[in-house]
Amino acid sequence: MTRGIALVRRPGDRLTDGLVTHIARSDVDVARARRQHEAYRAALAEAGWEVREVAPADDCPDAVFVEDTVVVCDDLAVLTRPGAPQRRPEIAGTEKTVREAGLEVVRVEAPGTLDGGDVLQVGTTVYVGLGGRTDEEGVAQLGARLATRGRTVVPVPLRAVLHLKSAVTALPDGTLLALPELFDAAALGQPVRAVDEEAGCHVVPLGDDLVLLAASAPRTAALVAELGFTPVVVDISEYEKLEGCVTCLSVLIPRG
Numbered sequence: 001m002t003r004g005i006a007l008v009r010r011p012g013d014r015l016t017d018g019l020v021t022h023i024a025r026s027d028v029d030v031a032r033a034r035r036q037h038e039a040y041r042a043a044l045a046e047a048g049w050e051v052r053e054v055a056p057a058d059d060c061p062d063a064v065f066v067e068d069t070v071v072v073c074d075d076l077a078v079l080t081r082p083g084a085p086q087r088r089p090e091i092a093g094t095e096k097t098v099r100e101a102g103l104e105v106v107r108v109e110a111p112g113t114l115d116g117g118d119v120l121q122v123g124t125t126v127y128v129g130l131g132g133r134t135d136e137e138g139v140a141q142l143g144a145r146l147a148t149r150g151r152t153v154v155p156v157p158l159r160a161v162l163h164l165k166s167a168v169t170a171l172p173d174g175t176l177l178a179l180p181e182l183f184d185a186a187a188l189g190q191p192v193r194a195v196d197e198e199a200g201c202h203v204v205p206l207g208d209d210l211v212l213l214a215a216s217a218p219r220t221a222a223l224v225a226e227l228g229f230t231p232v233v234v235d236i237s238e239y240e241k242l243e244g245c246v247t248c249l250s251v252l253i254p255r256g
C-alpha cells in the first residue's frame, strides 16, 4: 500500500531556457538535471509514494516544476493560472492527470493568477504568498474553492523571492522553517524557526518522520535530524539554477 500519488513531470530539452527572476542566469546541465530528476523520483518511491508522471510539456522550459500547476486539497484539484503567461500551457497535461486520478477539478479563472509554489498548507490553514506570481484575485478564488474543504486562506506578502514556499515550509509537526527576511513573517500569525541556508527553508514532509530536502542545505538537514525527523537528501543543483527547490518538483496526493 503506497502513501498516495506523487505527481512529477520530466524535464525537457529546453530546461536551460527556464525563467530566472531573482538570481543571475547560469548554465544548466540538462543531462545532469535528468539524472537528478531520476534520483528525486526514486527518493519519492523509496519513501512509499506511487510516482505518477504528467505527460511532458517539452515546449515549456519550466514544466518540470509541476507544483506550480495545481493545488491539491483532499479530493479537490485546483488548477492554477500561473503568473508567468508562458507557463500557462503547462496546465493541460496536469489537468488530464488529476482527472485520471479521480480528483474533482476546478480552476483559477482569469484575471486571477496563482502559482502552486505560493501555497503552503499546514493543517486547515493555507498560507498563500502574494508577490510576483500570485495576485489578490488568485488568492480570493483559491480561498473560495478551499473553503468547501474547511480550509482558511491567509495571504502572506512576499519580498524579493519567487514564491512563498521558496521562503517558508513546514516540518511534519507544523514547525515553520523560514528565511523571515524574505517575506512578511508577521502575516503568518505564528512564530517561525529561522534557518541559515536558503535551501533550508524548502522541506517536503514525505510521511511519518521523513523530510525531503536539498543537498545544498546540510546544516538544516542536521537540524531536522536533531529535531527527531529523518532527512531524505536529494541533489537538485540544476533546478536551483532556475529558482526551483524540492517542493516544486512534485505534487503529493495522499491516499484519501
Ligand SMILES: NC(=O)NCCC[C@H](N)C(=O)O
Residues within 6 Å of the ligand: 018, 019, 020, 021, 062, 065, 067, 068, 084, 087, 116, 117, 118, 162, 163, 165, 166, 242, 243, 244, 245, 247, 248
Ligand atoms: N514552486 C516553485 O518553487 N517553482 C519554481 C519555478 C521556477 C521557474 N524557473 C519559474 O520561474 O517559474
